[in-house]
Amino acid sequence: MASDETIDVEIWQGDAGGGDYRAYTVPAQRSQTVLDVVTWVQQNVEPDLTYRFACRVGMCGSCAMNVNGKPRWTCRTHVSNAGDGPLRIAPLRNLPVIKDLVCDMTEFFDKWVGAGGVFKPSATRDDPMPAIDPTMTERAAASEAIECINCAICYSACDAVAQNDAYFGPAALNRSWSLINDVRDAGKTERLTAAAGIGGCFNCHSQQGCASHCPNLLNPTLSIAGLKRAAVKAKVRGEI
Amino acid sequence: MLDVRLYLAQRITALVMAPLVIGHLAVMIYAVQGGLSGAEILSRTQGSVVWALFYGAFVLAAAIHAAIGIRSIAYEVAGVKGLALNVVSLGFGVLLLVMGLRAVAAVVLP
Ligand code: SF4
Ligand code: SF4
Ligand code: FES
Numbered sequence: 001m002a003s004d005e006t007i008d009v010e011i012w013q014g015d016a017g018g019g020d021y022r023a024y025t026v027p028a029q030r031s032q033t034v035l036d037v038v039t040w041v042q043q044n045v046e047p048d049l050t051y052r053f054a055c056r057v058g059m060c061g062s063c064a065m066n067v068n069g070k071p072r073w074t075c076r077t078h079v080s081n082a083g084d085g086p087l088r089i090a091p092l093r094n095l096p097v098i099k100d101l102v103c104d105m106t107e108f109f110d111k112w113v114g115a116g117g118v119f120k121p122s123a124t125r126d127d128p129m130p131a132i133d134p135t136m137t138e139r140a141a142a143s144e145a146i147e148c149i150n151c152a153i154c155y156s157a158c159d160a161v162a163q164n165d166a167y168f169g170p171a172a173l174n175r176s177w178s179l180i181n182d183v184r185d186a187g188k189t190e191r192l193t194a195a196a197g198i199g200g201c202f203n204c205h206s207q208q209g210c211a212s213h214c215p216n217l218l219n220p221t222l223s224i225a226g227l228k229r230a231a232v233k234a235k236v237r238g239e240i
Numbered sequence: 241m242l243d244v245r246l247y248l249a250q251r252i253t254a255l256v257m258a259p260l261v262i263g264h265l266a267v268m269i270y271a272v273q274g275g276l277s278g279a280e281i282l283s284r285t286q287g288s289v290v291w292a293l294f295y296g297a298f299v300l301a302a303a304i305h306a307a308i309g310i311r312s313i314a315y316e317v318a319g320v321k322g323l324a325l326n327v328v329s330l331g332f333g334v335l336l337l338v339m340g341l342r343a344v345a346a347v348v349l350p
Binding site for chain 2: 087160163164166167195196198199200202203228231235236240
């Protein structure tokens with residue numbers, strides 16, 4: 001039983017073939033994060049409990065898990081903010097499970113590339129660095145979208161991804177939008193072609209599940225709305 | 241699943257339908273207020289190119305618009321894919337078109 005000194009937690013364990021929750025009682029600490037709880041269980045009770053983390057400070061994006069039904073970055077989610085009742089920790093939705101809390105991120109990153117998420121330089125290293133005016137519209141739009149840590153929390157929160165396996169998802173399209181606003185980039189046509197295609201931005205239902213869960217407070221819905229406008233314009237002008 | 245062509249087609253047909261729906265409602269209210277009988281209404285619509293175009297355009301726009309909507313729902317909710325998805329959405333569009341044009345023909349053909 002949980003007391004002031006302990007926390008009740010259920011952690012999903014299994015693989016692609018299925019699995020179940022197992023219950024543990026973990027010593028409570030001040031400012032304890034969900035990742036701390038998982039680590040305690042792994043170090044003290046369940047040595048083969050599998051999970052990912054690296055930075056523990058919200059930089060690397062590797063520790064995302066489903067916490068009480070919501071995708072969260074577990075290194076920056078305090079147990080006290082994780083919701084009422086016993087903690088329930090599971091792997092992210094919308095990605096295949098490898099083992100326990102670890103998902104296979106291959107499709108997430110393949111879609112990142114498919115949406116045109118790789119920067120395409122318009123100059124070589126021998127050319128002078130272009131000056132970017134920090135107040136220009138494109139720079140402001142790129143700045144809003146740029147702080148993505150690839151955690152796949154938005155991807156896991158997105159119902160359009162859940163229902164449509166072709167859909168690139170919010171993170172990849174958000175990345176595409178930040179590059180479309182990068183004046184040094186030379187890949188806009190390919191990027192808009194991908195955004196206009198069958199897995200692209202027009203599959204988004206604009207309900208902002210991504211934006212309301214992004215731990216870095218990005219708004220992929222806004223980026224996708226920008227992509228929709230840009231893709232329609234390019235189509236009407238015959239550029240794509 | 242929705243690409244830019246389908247998206248544009250759905251938005252443009254919505255733009256076409258909006259004024260037509262308002263026109264339809266306005267005329268309907270006017271006709272009822274004025275106490276026009278069915279026969280009187282038919283006498284005005286039969287042989288009218290304007291009403292044929294008005295409702296013909298509405299039926300065409302509605303068929304395209306709804307077929308694209310059904311396509312999204314069939315794919316996302318029912319998991320219909322590939323050829324079956326084309327059959328469902330095209331089939332639904334053609335069904336609406338045929339039913340709608342029959343109704344238009346019934347009131348505008350002399
Ligand atoms: S707004 Fe679009 S991308 Fe974001 S969660 Fe909803 S459907 Fe997915
Ligand atoms: S947009 Fe936000 S939620 Fe999505 S991958 Fe980037 S940081 Fe994570
Ligand atoms: S461990 Fe790096 S973001 Fe959580």
